[in-house]
Amino acid sequence: NAGVTQTPKFRVLKTGQSMTLLCAQDMNHEYMYWYRQDPGMGLRLIHYSVGEGTTAKGEVPDGYNVSRLKKQNFLLGLESAAPSQTSVYFCASTSTQAEAFFGQGTRLTVV
Amino acid sequence: AQSVTQLGSHVSVSEGALVLLRCNYSSSVPPYLFWYVQYPNQGLQLLLKYTTGATLVKGINGFEAEFKKSETSFHLTKPSAHMSDAAEYFCAALTSGSARQLTFGSGTQLTVLP
Numbered sequence: 169n170a171g172v173t174q175t176p177k178f179r180v181l182k183t184g185q186s187m188t189l190l191c192a193q194d195m196n197h198e199y200m201y202w203y204r205q206d207p208g209m210g211l212r213l214i215h216y217s218v219g220e221g222t223t224a225k226g227e228v229p230d231g232y233n234v235s236r237l238k239k240q241n242f243l244l245g246l247e248s249a250a251p252s253q254t255s256v257y258f259c260a261s262t263s264t265q266a267e268a269f270f271g272q273g274t275r276l277t278v279v
Numbered sequence: 280a281q282s283v284t285q286l287g288s289h290v291s292v293s294e295g296a297l298v299l300l301r302c303n304y305s306s307s308v309p310p311y312l313f314w315y316v317q318y319p320n321q322g323l324q325l326l327l328k329y330t331t332g333a334t335l336v337k338g339i340n341g342f343e344a345e346f347k348k349s350e351t352s353f354h355l356t357k358p359s360a361h362m363s364d365a366a367e368y369f370c371a372a373l374t375s376g377s378a379r380q381l382t383f384g385s386g387t388q389l390t391v392l393p
Contacts, residue, residue, distance in 0.1 A: 199379045199381075201381055203383070208288060208385065208386075209385055210285075210369060210383045210384055210385035210386045211323075211369065211383040212383075213380065213381070213382065213383075216379070216380065216381070218379050226380070227382075258322065258323070260323075260381065262373070262379070262381065266311045266328065266330050266373055267313070267325055267328055268313070268325075268371075268373070268381055270315075270322040270323045271322060272321070272322045273321075273322055
């Protein structure tokens, strides 16, 4: 049972490049989340999904897009990366039993 | 919107001393509440959770937390700190119902002094 898997684990982008982060969960969870973690700011919610085909904005959605075409996958896209998007990104999923499971994170640097 | 406040971004205790990390939430409807721990360069690990029922919740590694609705608080405690407890701790709240937004506090870095 892999839980929540994020790919890639590390990435360096140039300003203006695009990329997609993949989050995959094998627990049949309905709810999935994308966060960014920056020093002193905790985890801030970017976007989340309450089910396949649905997405919603979180606290800091600007500059990001998401899709949930399959229940097990939640994709986070950066269309035109900016240095301000340098961060560690975490994906999480949860069921109706409420406990959230996290991936190991993606460390993204935009230069 | 739901918010979670953790008082004290850095807390230092001596080994063997009481650990107290504070967390308050803003929702008028009590959400589900969690404490997570994060070790350097790792993901988040669940320490304990409160959903319904008993307000004193016991978790892993000797930690416990008490849900106090009247104070909108969910403080984390451990009677005796161990060096291995040094980490960053996050309080989180999950709104019930269809929205299911999971909101985190800004974190508390716990240092344990020998």
